[in-house]
């Protein structure tokens with residue numbers, strides 16, 4: 236096969252879209268300049284010192300086991316610091332094996348608004364903070380449009396680790412993290428919740444409809460350990476708005492009803 240006519244930038248873009256968005260070797264290898272056999276040998280003869288120490292063997296947990304373990308660990312957390320430590324030492328979600336960092340939360344834990352997205356992306360995984368990549372920047376602009384910034388909101392996700400290649404989270408991964416997310420909400424006890432994106436809205440509201448139907452409406456969120464239901468709004472995910480700018484009008488409507496609700500708070 237000849238690689239001469241391949242545009243390197245296109246090839247790189249394709250690799251990133253396929254999920255190969257991390258460099259794993261210290262030195263770049265020009266795989267177009269070597270034969271197939273050499274390419275295989277280049278990786279096969281990599282000196283052992285450049286390789287990461289092998290992780291200890293882990294027996295995968297049954298999906299329901301992950302959720303059972305996180306329920307006990309989450310219930311024992313008396314404050315956000317303890318919850319963060321409990322998530323950090325939780326072994327029941329395999330995503331932690333491929334992620335670089337735990338992404339717990341950002342913003343002001345005493346704010347009226349708690350925003351829950353889906354899962355960290357590449358930038359969030361690198362920095363250990365939610366919504367700091369391209370969709371986070373749009374999120375900041377959306378918040379600014381209604382007079383809010385990160386000091387007025389508390390932000391987290393329904394998953395604490397990045398799914399490899401930004402694939403969709405599995406039901407088992409969402410279920411394993413859910414007790415932590417519910418405890419997170421109970422400890423913050425915000426006055427308003429915002430679920431951004433279909434995965435977050437469906438999981439947190441326990442609904443089957445997609446975000447097209449769920450968005451722009453208020454729901455009562457009833458979670459464990461809450462003194463009363465919390466009003467919750469479902470909105471489009473900023474990543475979707477970046478791909479579908481025609482939906483920004485609907486997103487603006489949702490932002491305005493959020494602003495109106497906040498203005499009504501006593």
Ligand code: URA
Nearest residue numbers: 352353354355365366
């Ligand atoms: N998308 C999310 O849902 N969460 C993040 O933190 C980043 C991107």
